[in-house]
Each structure stands twice: as structure tokens, then as C-alpha cells.
Amino acid sequence: MGLELLARVRRTSLWVGGIAALIIATYAAPRAGLSVFAGTAWSLVNLILLERLIVALTGLDRRTFPATGRAIAAIGGLLLLFVAGWLLLQRLPATLLMAGFGIPFAVIVLKAIALLVLPSRAWRRFTRTPWPAVAVVVILAAGAWAVSNGWSGARSGPATGPVAARQAPGGSEAPVASEPAAGEHGGAVAHGGEEEKGPEKFANVLTVLARAFPDAGWARWLHHYEVIIFSLFIALMLCVIAMLATRNPQMVPGPLQNGVELVVQTLHDFLVDILGNKYGPRYVPFLGTLFVYILAMNLFGLIPFMDSPTSSLNVTVALALVVFIYSQYIGFRELGLVGWVDHMAGNPRSAIGWALVPLMLPIHLMGELAKPISLACRLFGNIFGEDMLLVAFASLGITVMGFTHLPLGLPLQLPFLFLALLTSTLQALVFTVLSTIYFLLMLPHDDHGDEAEGHTQSQHAH
Amino acid sequence: MDFHSALGWGLPVGIGLAAIGSGIGLGGIGNGAMQAIGRQPEATAKIQLAMIIIAALAEALTIYAFVTMFLLKGSIAG
Incomplete structure (x- = not known):
């Protein structure tokens, strides 16, 4: 039961971290998205190694030779992981890394709350008919709209209108069309103006890389030979x-x-x-x-x-x-x-x-x-x-x-x-x-x- | 009328004309295939294969117009 919960937490955190990283990479900066994802990945690997260590130390076969070997391997992995984390902190912004690091813990807390709330009688009464849930969703959506309207208005000024909220990350005029939240088809539309090719297409992995590292030779090479x-x-x-x-x-x-x-x-x-x-x-x-x-x-x-x-x-x-x-x-x-x-x-x-x-x-x-x-x-x-x-x-x-x-x-x-x-x-x-x-x-x-x-x-x- | 505005008028109209032509062609192909299947239902697989090939040939004409539009689109803004 406990290990299964952990596996589900890992899966959910990976999805949440990936989607958050994609949204941040599209709307803020690719580097920021990378930091969030690196933080999530680091935290997940940390959790996996800790779980291995605890299982090896407290399992049924804890006194045997292979269990000791597993424990030592997990400890070595943890040490390597801390070195990697130090390197990451040197290179990427720390706040975003910490935000990514917190995602698995937030997922664990939410899962625990869900485990407590879902079997309770109040929740069952709440979900007997769909209407209360619909009301809550509508209120949340309206609230999010109002808040984000105020936010973007404060940021870009009321005179610039709806275009201002969706400018390209580089500050150019090409509007970045992003993915619907459901995520059927990948990502943002590539800029038409910057490339010599005329029509825009959906961005793929290599164009995203080329936009993240516009000065690196290897990224341009990958983008050029992407087909x-x-x-x-x-x-x-x-x-x-x-x-x-x-x-x-x-x-x-x-x-x-x-x-x-x-x-x-x-x-x-x-x-x-x-x-x-x-x-x-x-x-x-x-x-x-x-x-x-x-x-x-x-x-x-x-x-x-x-x-x-x-x-x-x-x-x-x-x-x-x-x-x-x-x-x-x-x-x-x-x-x-x-x-x-x-x-x-x-x-x-x-x-x-x-x-x-x-x-x-x-x-x-x-x-x-x-x-x-x-x-x-x-x-x-x-x-x-x-x-x-x-x-x-x-x-x-x-x-x-x-x-x-x-x-x-x-x-x-x-x-x-x-x-x-x-x-x-x-x-x-x-x-x-x-x-x-x-x-x-x-x-x-x-x-x-x-x-x-x-x-x-x-x-x-x- | 200069070159750019002539192109801007002509490209969409050209695609539309090509689409009308291959639409008529596809209608005829479908009509013939459906009648043939109705007369000889046991030959459905062969008729469908031939229908798909001929339909691809007819449809290709619109695609050529489409490709031409994309090749020349850059010159409209000029």
C-alpha cells in the first residue's frame, strides 16, 4: 500500500513537473522551465533512493548480503546526487530549482489530503449530484480570470489591449500561440518572422532547443537538420x-x-x-x-x-x-x-x-x-x-x-x-x-x- | 495592377478553381465507384483500390495548386 502510493506520487509529480516546466518555458524563459524540471527530477531521484535505502534497511532480508549491497549502492547514489544538486545550484536560478524541488512534496501532501477527504461522509454528500462541483469550478474559473486580468493589466497597462499579454518571450511582435491545457498537440507555434522559412508550424523538440540556446552552434545544427x-x-x-x-x-x-x-x-x-x-x-x-x-x-x-x-x-x-x-x-x-x-x-x-x-x-x-x-x-x-x-x-x-x-x-x-x-x-x-x-x-x-x-x-x- | 497585388488576387482564386475542378472529378469517381459496388458487391475490394488511386490522382491537382500557393506566398508581401 505504502509503496504503491509512492509510485503513484512519482508518476503524478513527473507529469505535474513536466507540464509546469513546459508552461514556464513557453511563457517566461526556456531556462526557467529547465530549472523547474531539473528541481523536480532531482527531488524525485532523491525520493527513489531514500525509498530504496529504507526498504533495504528494514526489509525482511535485511541481514543478508544483497540487501547490504543495495543499501550501500543507495547511499553512494545519494552522495552523487548531492554533488549533482550542488552543480545545478551553481548554474541555474535557485528559487526556481526550489520550486521544482517542492513539487513532489506538494503532490504527497495533496494525495494525503485526498486519502483523508475522499472516504468521508461530507465528500460523499458533496458528490451525490454534479451541480455543487460545477458551481465550485465556475467560481474558481471566474476568480482566476479576475485575478489574472488584474495582474496582466497591472503589468502591461490598460491601453495596450489583449495583444500585450501574449508577446513572444524575446520581446518580438510575433504572437506565441500556446497549447490548450489538455495538450493534444505540442507546444507553441514557431516564430514565422525570425526564420527564413515562411509558414509557421508547431514547435518540436529541436525548435524549442534552438530557441532556448539561440547562440549555441549545436542547437542551430540540430534545428537545421531536424528533418x-x-x-x-x-x-x-x-x-x-x-x-x-x-x-x-x-x-x-x-x-x-x-x-x-x-x-x-x-x-x-x-x-x-x-x-x-x-x-x-x-x-x-x-x-x-x-x-x-x-x-x-x-x-x-x-x-x-x-x-x-x-x-x-x-x-x-x-x-x-x-x-x-x-x-x-x-x-x-x-x-x-x-x-x-x-x-x-x-x-x-x-x-x-x-x-x-x-x-x-x-x-x-x-x-x-x-x-x-x-x-x-x-x-x-x-x-x-x-x-x-x-x-x-x-x-x-x-x-x-x-x-x-x-x-x-x-x-x-x-x-x-x-x-x-x-x-x-x-x-x-x-x-x-x-x-x-x-x-x-x-x-x-x-x-x-x-x-x-x-x-x-x-x-x-x- | 502591379505584380504583388495581381499575385494576391490570383493565388486564392487559383486554388479555388483547382478545388472546383478536382471536386467535380472526385464526385464523378465516387459516383462511378459506388454504382460499380452496387452492381457487383463482391468486387468491392478491387473497386475501392482503384477508386482510391484515381481519387489520389484527381486530388493531387488541388495539392499542386496548394503547394504553388505556399511557394509564392512569400512574394505577395514583397
């Missing part, structure tokens, strides 16, 4: 999942192996259905990986403080170029050079066919070149447009709530998150299916000759 870092991270994640799922295959699969097998089997059946039994299995690994990778990249932007790499034209062009080069390679390998030229010329077998070669050859060549462009632009446009839609509605929700001067907003982008789920899946599917069909067009078709002969025969008949 590549995110896509590499996703690829690594998928690799790890695949390795974990296939490391120890069982006849009766566990949940992870079962899920991965389901995905692989579905993709295999789907792609072989299009490509045919002869050539299908050879290209399933490439195309299936393409689908899973693009889907993961599309969905990654819906995680708070993450960004979809596919909402950058660089990534989609790279993917489309890979598909283009591979399909040309397939054409050369399966058809040979002469066969490839023949394919590009429209398989001329009759006098009319040869007469049309000067027309068909450039049309086919331009069609081949148009394929990667259309693949890249379609994926980029859809994912980028989806991001822009979410940003637009999130800022609209904040503008609507602007009169309260609170860092809150209506989660107006909520319905569009589901739309984003749909478009992400659909665009990954479309990219994969179109690549499959480009491969299919390059492969030698068994029924091609018969079809051509059928056409000529019917032409003769006419």
Missing part, C-alpha cells in the same frame, strides 16, 4: 521494433510478434495481389517497408513536440527518387536495354505503331519523369497541408479564448486530428500503391503479347 534527425530516429525505432519482434520467434506468438506478423501478412497479400505471384514476393520487402516507414513518418507529427519529416519537401523528394531509380533499374534488369527502349517507344509491332514512335517516345519519357515529381508533391502537400490546418485551428482556439488572458485555448483542432489520422494512412497507402503500379508497368507482362495480337486482330476485322 533528417527525425526521419533517422523513426527508421531506428522501426528497426528496433522489427528486431525485438523477430529475435525469438515462437510458434504461438506473443503480442509484439503477432502484431508485426499481422502487418507483414496483410502487406504481402495486398502487394502480391497487385503484382502477381511471379514477381510479387521479390518486391514486397521494399514496398512494404516504404508503406510502414511513410505511415510512421506521417503519424509522427501528431505526437506533441514531434514533427512529420514528410511535411518537408526534401524527404518526399528523396523517397520519390528512390522509387524512380529502383523502377528504372527493374526495367533495365527485366527487359534489357533494347526491351526498355522498346517499352518506352510503346511496343511498336505494326506499321501504325512504328509511325507513332516519334510521338510516343517523348510522351513516355516525360511521363516517367513526371512520376517522381507527382509522388513527392502529393505526399508533401497532403501532410504539410494537414499540419497547417491543425496550426490554423489551434491558433483560432487560442484567439477565441484571448479575452481571458490565460494560457489556455479551446481545442478546436480536435476534429481535424482524426482527419489527420485518415489522411496520413491514406497518403501512405496511395504512395505505396502508386509505386507498386509503376513497378508493375516496368515488369514484363505475360499477357502483353496476347493483348497486342488481340488488338491487331480486331483492327484487321474492322
Whole structure:
């Protein structure tokens, strides 16, 4: 019971500390948020080590060798922790560190009060109908509004109006649109004015870092290559999942192996259905990986403080170029050079066919070149447009709530998150299916000759 | 009318025109697919696959207009 309560306290404190640090980092200074979070983390580690020490000293096996070892390890950890705390106090503001340090204790006190209050008879009478609680919430919200109005009015003066309360931390004019308190989608909107890229997007981890350390070279480097870092991270994640799922295959699969097998089997059946039994299995690994990778990249932007790499034209062009080069390679390998030229010329077998070669050859060549462009632009446009839609509605929700001067907003982008789920899946599917069909067009078709002969025969008949 | 204001008028109108065109196209695709499914419900999977591909091709035209808008948006303010 006691240890379980402590575990719950740890979890709650981590959440509270993280959210408080994010709000402070957005509205005051990134460094202040970092201090609060460091204080919380320090306090939590301290609590964990103390708990370990007490358990090791008072547990049932306290006289045995491993318990003594654990106690000594905990004491050593505590000493290290105090050195780390001294270093933190040297570098970060002490008041904010102390505030973060107090968060777990505040959580413990509140939990204890809740344990006392919740079983009492007064509380049960209070919660019998929902109306008293609604009244209390309304009174609290009105009170918070009044207090914060007075506060921001005193700070910025009454003449400047609602814009003054929400200026960017650096003092520039770009309004910082923050996250609704529920936290569906990450953080503040990046400044449009400072960056050379025009449109604003949701801030991700790396832009937040770059804003926190505007002078550091490594932060700028991370911000500059954020798309590549995110896509590499996703690829690594998928690799790890695949390795974990296939490391120890069982006849009766566990949940992870079962899920991965389901995905692989579905993709295999789907792609072989299009490509045919002869050539299908050879290209399933490439195309299936393409689908899973693009889907993961599309969905990654819906995680708070993450960004979809596919909402950058660089990534989609790279993917489309890979598909283009591979399909040309397939054409050369399966058809040979002469066969490839023949394919590009429209398989001329009759006098009319040869007469049309000067027309068909450039049309086919331009069609081949148009394929990667259309693949890249379609994926980029859809994912980028989806991001822009979410940003637009999130800022609209904040503008609507602007009169309260609170860092809150209506989660107006909520319905569009589901739309984003749909478009992400659909665009990954479309990219994969179109690549499959480009491969299919390059492969030698068994029924091609018969079809051509059928056409000529019917032409003769006419 | 100078270049910037011409662009400022033309970009939204262009996106709207592209959206009208692909909207009509998507309507036709959906109409055909639904009729085909109604006539042959057992071929639903194949029809849906083809419908999604063609719908993506039709929808891409609006997306091209959208991308063009974002590429040229910086020049409006000029």
C-alpha cells in the first residue's frame, strides 16, 4: 500500500513537473522551465533512493548480503546526487530549482489530503449530484480570470489591449500561440518572422532547443537538420521494433510478434495481389517497408513536440527518387536495354505503331519523369497541408479564448486530428500503391503479347 | 495592377478553381465507384483500390495548386 502510493506520487509529480516546466518555458524563459524540471527530477531521484535505502534497511532480508549491497549502492547514489544538486545550484536560478524541488512534496501532501477527504461522509454528500462541483469550478474559473486580468493589466497597462499579454518571450511582435491545457498537440507555434522559412508550424523538440540556446552552434545544427534527425530516429525505432519482434520467434506468438506478423501478412497479400505471384514476393520487402516507414513518418507529427519529416519537401523528394531509380533499374534488369527502349517507344509491332514512335517516345519519357515529381508533391502537400490546418485551428482556439488572458485555448483542432489520422494512412497507402503500379508497368507482362495480337486482330476485322 | 497585388488576387482564386475542378472529378469517381459496388458487391475490394488511386490522382491537382500557393506566398508581401 505504502509503496504503491509512492509510485503513484512519482508518476503524478513527473507529469505535474513536466507540464509546469513546459508552461514556464513557453511563457517566461526556456531556462526557467529547465530549472523547474531539473528541481523536480532531482527531488524525485532523491525520493527513489531514500525509498530504496529504507526498504533495504528494514526489509525482511535485511541481514543478508544483497540487501547490504543495495543499501550501500543507495547511499553512494545519494552522495552523487548531492554533488549533482550542488552543480545545478551553481548554474541555474535557485528559487526556481526550489520550486521544482517542492513539487513532489506538494503532490504527497495533496494525495494525503485526498486519502483523508475522499472516504468521508461530507465528500460523499458533496458528490451525490454534479451541480455543487460545477458551481465550485465556475467560481474558481471566474476568480482566476479576475485575478489574472488584474495582474496582466497591472503589468502591461490598460491601453495596450489583449495583444500585450501574449508577446513572444524575446520581446518580438510575433504572437506565441500556446497549447490548450489538455495538450493534444505540442507546444507553441514557431516564430514565422525570425526564420527564413515562411509558414509557421508547431514547435518540436529541436525548435524549442534552438530557441532556448539561440547562440549555441549545436542547437542551430540540430534545428537545421531536424528533418533528417527525425526521419533517422523513426527508421531506428522501426528497426528496433522489427528486431525485438523477430529475435525469438515462437510458434504461438506473443503480442509484439503477432502484431508485426499481422502487418507483414496483410502487406504481402495486398502487394502480391497487385503484382502477381511471379514477381510479387521479390518486391514486397521494399514496398512494404516504404508503406510502414511513410505511415510512421506521417503519424509522427501528431505526437506533441514531434514533427512529420514528410511535411518537408526534401524527404518526399528523396523517397520519390528512390522509387524512380529502383523502377528504372527493374526495367533495365527485366527487359534489357533494347526491351526498355522498346517499352518506352510503346511496343511498336505494326506499321501504325512504328509511325507513332516519334510521338510516343517523348510522351513516355516525360511521363516517367513526371512520376517522381507527382509522388513527392502529393505526399508533401497532403501532410504539410494537414499540419497547417491543425496550426490554423489551434491558433483560432487560442484567439477565441484571448479575452481571458490565460494560457489556455479551446481545442478546436480536435476534429481535424482524426482527419489527420485518415489522411496520413491514406497518403501512405496511395504512395505505396502508386509505386507498386509503376513497378508493375516496368515488369514484363505475360499477357502483353496476347493483348497486342488481340488488338491487331480486331483492327484487321474492322 | 502591379505584380504583388495581381499575385494576391490570383493565388486564392487559383486554388479555388483547382478545388472546383478536382471536386467535380472526385464526385464523378465516387459516383462511378459506388454504382460499380452496387452492381457487383463482391468486387468491392478491387473497386475501392482503384477508386482510391484515381481519387489520389484527381486530388493531387488541388495539392499542386496548394503547394504553388505556399511557394509564392512569400512574394505577395514583397
